Amino acid sequence: MTDAPAAIAHLIDVMARLRDPETGCPWDQVQDFATIAPYTIEEAYEVEDAIAQGSPATLLDELGDLLFQVIYHARMAEERGWFAFADVAGAIADKMVRRHPHVFGADETRTADQQIAAWEVQKASERAARAETGTLAGIPIGLPALTRAAKLTKRAGRVGFDWPDAASVLDKLEEEAGELRVEIQKAPQDLDPAAIRDEVGDLLFVLANLARKLDLEPEDCLRGANRKFERRFGFIEQTLQYEGKLPADSTLDDMEALWLEAKRRERAGG
Template identity: 45%
Template sequence: MENTRRLIEFMALLRDPAQGCPWDLKQDFASLLPYTIEEAYEVADAVEREDYDDLRDELGDLLLHVAFHSRIAEERGLFDFEQVAAAICSKLVRRHPHVFQGMVFENDEARIHHWEQSKELERSRKLEQSSDTAQKSALSGVANTLPALMFAQKLQTRAARQGFDWPGIDPVFEKVQEELREMREAFTVGSAAQIEEELGDLLFSVVNLARHLHVDAETALRAGSHKFSRRYQAMERLLQEKGKQMADCSFEEMDLCWEQAKRALSITA
C-alpha cells in the first residue's frame, strides 16, 4: 500500500497553497467533474480495445481523480480518502453476506434479489435522512449526469421495481410503433420543438424495449456505432482502391460500396 500512501501525499502537495500546482489549486468538485467522467470513458475504451497496459494507466488516472476529490473534501472537513475506502468496504460486506457473513443463497436469483433489497434499503435510509421532499421519490438518486440512454434505463428499472411496468414484451413493441407513428406525424406537421419531443419519446420507448429484452441500451448503441465505423472505413478503403473519393460518388455508388463493405467484413469476422 506504499504507492497508495504516496498518491495521497502527492495530492496534498499539489493542493498546498504555498508550493502546490496553480491549476490543481483552482479545482473544485464541479470543475473536476468533466475530467473525471472523461477518465471513466477512457477506462471503458481500454477495456473494449483489450489494451491492458493502457487499462492499467487509465485506471491510475481514474484513481487520481478519486484522490483529488477526496483531498478537496478533506480540506473542507467533509471526509478523506480513508473514509471513502471504508465506505465502499462496508458496502461490499453488506451486499455480499454469502462471502463475508456465511449466508447461503439457494440460487443466483435469490442472491440478486438480496443485492437489490440491500440497495433499496440503503436508498430508503438516505431518503429518511433527507429534508428535501424532491429526494423522497423512488426515482431519486439516479444521477442526472449519466449518459442519456443509461439514465433512461435506470429510471425505467426503478419505476418497474415499484410495479409501474408493462405486463409483457408485446405491448412494449406496440409502444415503439406508436411512438414511431407520432414521430412521423410530428415531422409532417409539427414544429422543431414537437419533433424533438417526439424523438425523445421514441428513444425512451426503444430503451424500454432494450430493458425488456435484458439488453443494456448504452452497450448496444456503442456496439452499433463501432460496427458503423468499421463498415464506413471499409467502404472508404474500397473506394480508394477504385481511385475514388466519397465526394465524387453518387448515393447509388456509395450504397453499392457500403453493401460490398458489409459482405467483406462478414466474411472476415
C-alpha cells in the same frame, strides 16, 4: 506486485503536492468538484474502452487515471474538512460488508438471483435512511440518458409499472414512430421543433426499454452500432481512396453500393 498501502500513500502525497496553494501546479490549484467531474466521467469511459480493447497494459493505465480522479475529489473534500480518502475507502468497504452478509460472517448462502434481490432491498433501505423517497429516487441524473431510461423503467417495473414483454414494447415503438411521422410531415410553416424533439425523445426512451426487456444494455447496443458504422464507413473511404476519390467527390449511390459491399464482406467473414 507493488505494495498497495505504500503506492496509495504515495499517490495521496502526489495529489497533496499538486494542490499545495504555494508550491503546487497552477492548474490543479484552481480546480474544484465541478471542473473535475467531466474528467472523472471521461476516465470511466476510457476504462470501458480499455476493457473492450482487451489490453491489460491499457487497462492498468486507465484504471490508474480513474483512481487519480477519486484521489482528486477526496483531496478537495479533505481541504474543506469534509472527509479524506481513507474515509472513502472505509465507507465503501463497510457498505460491501453490509450488503454481503452471506460472505462476511452470516451463516447463510445465496444464489446470484437471491443476492440481487437482497442487494436491492439493502439499497432501498439506504435510500430511505438518506430521506430519498419514491420508487425512482437515487437514480443519478448524470448517467448516460439511454442507461438512465432503462434504469428508470426497471425500477418502475419492480412495482408493476412495466410492459409485459418485448413484443408490447415494439408495439409502443411503432406508435411513437407514427407520432413522430405526424410531426415531421407537417407543412414547413407548421413544424414545431419542441414537439419534434419531444417525440424523438419518446422514441429513444422506448428503444432503451426494448433493449432492457431483451436483457441488453442500450448503451452497449449503441456502441456496437457506432463501431459497425465506423468500420463500414472506413471501408467506403479506403475503397474510394484506392480509386483516387474522396467521399465528397462521390454520389450517394456510389457510397451506398460500397456500404452494401462492406456488409456483404462482414457476413461472409472477409
